[in-house]
Amino acid sequence: MDAPVLLTGSEGRVGRAILDRLAAEYDWRLLDREPPAEERPGEFVIADITDYDEVREAMEGVGAVIHLAGDPRPEAPWDSVLRNNIDGTHTVMEAAVDAGVEKFAFASSNHAVGAYETEARTPEIYRPDDEFLLDGTELPRPGNRYGVSKATGETLGRFFHDEHDLSVVCVRVGNLTEGHPPEDYERGQAMWLSHRDCAHLFECCLEAEYDYEIVYGISDNDRKYYSIERAREALGYDPQDNSAEHDD
Numbered sequence: 001m002d003a004p005v006l007l008t009g010s011e012g013r014v015g016r017a018i019l020d021r022l023a024a025e026y027d028w029r030l031l032d033r034e035p036p037a038e039e040r041p042g043e044f045v046i047a048d049i050t051d052y053d054e055v056r057e058a059m060e061g062v063g064a065v066i067h068l069a070g071d072p073r074p075e076a077p078w079d080s081v082l083r084n085n086i087d088g089t090h091t092v093m094e095a096a097v098d099a100g101v102e103k104f105a106f107a108s109s110n111h112a113v114g115a116y117e118t119e120a121r122t123p124e125i126y127r128p129d130d131e132f133l134l135d136g137t138e139l140p141r142p143g144n145r146y147g148v149s150k151a152t153g154e155t156l157g158r159f160f161h162d163e164h165d166l167s168v169v170c171v172r173v174g175n176l177t178e179g180h181p182p183e184d185y186e187r188g189q190a191m192w193l194s195h196r197d198c199a200h201l202f203e204c205c206l207e208a209e210y211d212y213e214i215v216y217g218i219s220d221n222d223r224k225y226y227s228i229e230r231a232r233e234a235l236g237y238d239p240q241d242n243s244a245e246h247d248d
């Protein structure tokens with residue numbers, strides 16, 4: 001990818017995991033409503049993703065977008081996810097199409113499918129010997145309004161792909177923590193995404209050729225109920241980390 005890459009939500013946890021490892025690899029254009037906390041690579045645009053004109057201007061000349069900006073709280077109220085996650089994602093995708101962007105990676109979430117974790121299945125599905133596996137072909141099944149907003153973002157991606165030919169990959173990100181998986185939290189260990197694998201996965205989203213994809217964004221954990229096969233096949237994802245290697 002030679003053209004600039006627009007990274008929305010660059011000041012957040014996922015944005016920093018990406019930039020820590022890929023700062024020198026791309027011509028970055030960073031966008032966040034918060035000013036940068038420290039020096040960042042490339043150009044920085046302070047804007048709100050619900051403002052079409054500001055986002056369209058930031059999109060000029062961009063080849064690919066990694067769209068992270070939004071409210072990441074599973075307990076976020078409807079007015080916030082409606083504005084930041086649904087309207088914001090629609091605005092960024094529309095501006096991308098209008099600017100002729102080729103590729104769009106959308107940070108979806110495990111919470112788009114959280115309600116598959118029924119009482120009957122849990123906690124067994126969080127354990128290595130359980131065979132239950134979601135592979136990205138299942139229907140969304142959110143367990144909260146935040147999950148609804150992420151499933152909606154995936155559907156917006158489908159629309160902008162089918163109607164406007166934008167290449168879209170929706171990454172259902174698991175639980176990103178730095179250095180080691182969440183402790184005393186089986187669910188978090190099953191969906192751990194290390195910083196190293198996170199940066200690699202989003203790099204794959206910038207380099208691979210695809211039409212419309214939904215993939216799971218987790219490390220190669222022994223405990224898992226999300227398949228990473230589609231991410232391997234469609235994107236060339238080759239994760240290096242495994243939460244089991246951090247067991248005490």
Ligand SMILES: NC(=O)C1=CN([C@@H]2O[C@H](COP(=O)(O)OP(=O)(O)OC[C@H]3O[C@@H](n4cnc5c(N)ncnc54)[C@H](O)[C@@H]3O)[C@@H](O)[C@H]2O)C=CC1
Pocket residue numbers: 008009010011012013014015031032033034047048049050067068069070071072073084088107108109110172173174175176177
């Ligand atoms: N951290 C995680 O483990 C996971 C994150 N995700 C998704 O990844 C994305 C990034 O998450 P985090 O980095 O953890 O969140 P974060 O809260 O650390 O970062 C989000 C960034 O987006 C910016 N932002 C929010 N609303 C905005 C708006 N209207 N206009 C411009 N900027 C705005 C914030 O200022 C912040 O810097 C989110 O969409 C989240 O739903 C999904 C699954 C897991």
Ligand SMILES: O=C1O[C@H](COP(=O)(O)O)[C@@H](O)[C@H](O)[C@H]1O
Pocket residue numbers: 071072073074109110111173174175176187188
């Ligand atoms: O989508 C997200 O998921 C992770 C993991 O969910 P959790 O309910 O196990 O904490 C969450 O930490 C993150 O904030 C959220 O954006």
